[in-house]
Amino acid sequence: xxxxxxxxxxxxxxxxxxxxxxxxxxxxxxxxxxxxxxxxxxxxxxxxxxxxxxxxxxxxxxxxxxxxxxxxxxxxxxxxxxxxxxxxxxxxxxxxxxxxxxxxxxxxxxxxxxxxxxxxxxxxxxxxxxxxxxxxxxxxxxxxxxxxxxxxxxxxxxxxxxxxxxxxxxxxxxxxxxxxxxxxxxxxxxxxxxxxxxxxxxxxxxxxxxxxxxxxxxxxxxxxxxxxxxxxxxxxxxxxxxxxxxxxxxxxxxxxxxxxxxxxxxxxxxxxxxxxxxxxxxxxxxxxxxxxxxxxxxxxxxxxxxxxxxxxxxxxxxxxxxxxxxxxxxxxxxxxxxxxxxxxxxxxxxxxxxxxxxxxxxxxxxxxxxxxxxxxxxxxxxxxxxxxxxxxxxxxxxxxxxxxxxxxxxxxxxxxxxxxxxxxxxxxxxxxxxxxxx
Numbered sequence: 254x255x256x257x258x259x260x261x262x263x264x265x266x267x268x269x270x271x272x273x274x275x276x277x278x279x280x281x282x283x284x285x286x287x288x289x290x291x292x293x294x295x296x297x298x299x300x301x302x303x304x305x306x307x308x309x310x311x312x313x314x315x316x317x318x319x320x321x322x323x324x325x326x327x328x329x330x331x332x333x334x335x336x337x338x339x340x341x342x343x344x345x346x347x348x349x350x351x352x353x354x355x356x357x358x359x360x361x362x363x364x365x366x367x368x369x370x371x372x373x374x375x376x377x378x379x380x381x382x383x384x385x386x387x388x389x390x391x392x393x394x395x396x397x398x399x400x401x402x403x404x405x406x407x408x409x410x411x412x413x414x415x416x417x418x419x420x421x422x423x424x425x426x427x428x429x430x431x432x433x434x435x436x437x438x439x440x441x442x443x444x445x446x447x448x449x450x451x452x453x454x455x456x457x458x459x460x461x462x463x464x465x466x467x468x469x470x471x472x473x474x475x476x477x478x479x480x481x482x483x484x485x486x487x488x489x490x491x492x493x494x495x496x497x498x499x500x501x502x503x504x505x506x507x508x509x510x511x512x513x514x515x516x517x518x519x520x521x522x523x524x525x526x527x528x529x530x531x532x533x534x535x536x537x538x539x540x541x542x543x544x545x546x547x548x549x550x551x552x553x554x555x556x557x558x559x560x561x562x563x564x565x566x567x568x569x570x571x572x573x574x575x576x577x578x579x580x581x582x583x584x585x586x587x588x589x590x591x592x593x594x595x596x597x598x599x600x601x602x603x604x605x606x607x608x609x610x611x612x613x614x615x616x617x618x619x620x621x622x623x624x625x626x627x628x629x630x631x632x633x634x635x636x637x638x639x640x641x642x643x644x645x646x647x648x649x650x651x652x653x654x655x656x657x658x659x660x661x662x663x664x665x666x667x668x669x670x671x672x673x674x675x676x677x678x679x680x681x682x683x684x685x686x687x688x689x690x691x
Contacts, residue, residue: 281331282310283324285372290320291341291352291380298353299324306330309354319374324354333366334359340378352380408541418534422527446587453583457576464568466559473554473563599663599679606666661686 290312299307307330311323326333336359344351366372387395409416437444458465479486555561634642662682664675669687678684 280325281328281368283326283333283366283368283370283372285322285324285339285354285377286315286374287320287322287339287341287377287379288374289379290322291382293320293322293341293352293354299326299356300353301330301356301358306356320379322354324356326356330356330358332368333370333372334361335363335366336360336376337366337372338376338378339372341380343380404545408538408545412537412541415534415537419531419538422531425524425527449587450580450583453580454576457579458572461568461572461575462565463559464571465566466561466564466568468567468569469553469561469563469565471563471567473561596680599677603663603666 293309293312295309295311297309298305299309307324307326309322310325313321313323315321322339324339333356338357338359340355340357341352342355344353390398551561553562558564633645635645660681660683662676662684663679664670664677665682665684665687667675667688669675676682676684676687
């Protein structure tokens with residue numbers, strides 16, 4: 254009898270172990286539909302706020318060739334709710350199968366996503382790999398990028414210590430650049446006008462690129478003509494000493510100016526002490542950059558039409574004629590538009606809030622009901638001072654409409670903020686026209 258009991262216990266233990274190892278899992282699972290799987294593989298993590306909360310159980314394709322990723326979520330987060338979004342992210346820039354799915358759970362008061370449910374493609378975001386970015390470039394641009402990377406590799410090959418030494422001078426450069434940028438930003442109006450004018454100038458140059466290419470070509474021809482007149486150039490150099498002697502008087506007059514510059518030089522000496530070692534370290538780098546500089550000749554003059562700097566300079570006269578007419582008109586247009594932008598600027602938060610919140614005012618609710626607060630204009634009743642509803646005669650129900658549209662101030666579409674930041678008394682608006690209620 255004891256042997257029978259022991260054998261039955263052994264069979265039961267084996268059955269329990271088999272059930273634990275091979276039995277079906279009751280873990281909560283949900284499917285997320287992505288445009289592409291973004292190199293996800295089964296076993297990748299599912300995270301919320303950076304914390305692992307599950308794994309990828311399966312990756313498959315649906316009938317529309319979209320990726321269906323099965324997420325197995327831990328019990329602490331299950332079940333998910335409607336409005337949950339999923340994004341495929343990379344744990345680091347290196348590696349291939351290092352992706353994970355980041356979940357943004359929906360509100361707890363929304364409907365639950367049952368076990369085996371689905372997060373639609375409109376709630377998911379697939380990654381954009383760097384190959385997709387490169388595929389947007391044409392063959393010529395990709396070839397140029399490859400040459401740039403290869404040139405940088407040749408430039409720094411064998412000079413890693415020198416390059417590392419030169420980086421310690423990068424911080425002072427950033428500080429100086431920051432100070433310069435800060436000075437430029439002091440007058441934002443002038444800087445903004447400069448950027449707008451520069452944009453217009455670049456656009457005008459692009460429209461006249463054929464003329465500009467001709468200008469570059471003519472400049473190259475001029476340079477070749479000067480090189481052919483080397484004898485005349487030699488004669489001019491012979492006459493240069495006499496010219497310099499006559500310029501001596503001018504240089505003497507510059508002495509007073511140089512004395513004034515001594516103050517600037519003395520103040521600059523502490524900042525320039527590090528230039529000598531920097532230039533010594535930079536000399537090998539410049540020597541290796543010689544082949545790269547030689548390639549600039551191709552940029553200046555290249556066989557063919559409209560493809561070099563010479564032809565670009567040839568278009569300068571016509572470009573000057575064009576900008577002489579366009580720029581004054583653009584300045585007048587911007588001056589006339591300034592009052593319009595100044596008036597519309599104050600209502601920018603109201604307009605942005607309308608774009609973003611108009612579709613949500615009736616979708617969610619709090620303890621007071623829906624977010625939307627409706628104040629009927631043609632109400633048949635009104636509240637008196639005692640809080641009682643009084644009937645309004647039909648002849649007086651249009652009185653609110655006959656008063657005309659409310660002249661609300663910016664921020665006056667909602668109740669005033671306790672800190673007084675809204676509504677903002679701007680222009681001739683009426684800050685007292687705000688909705689009733691707390």
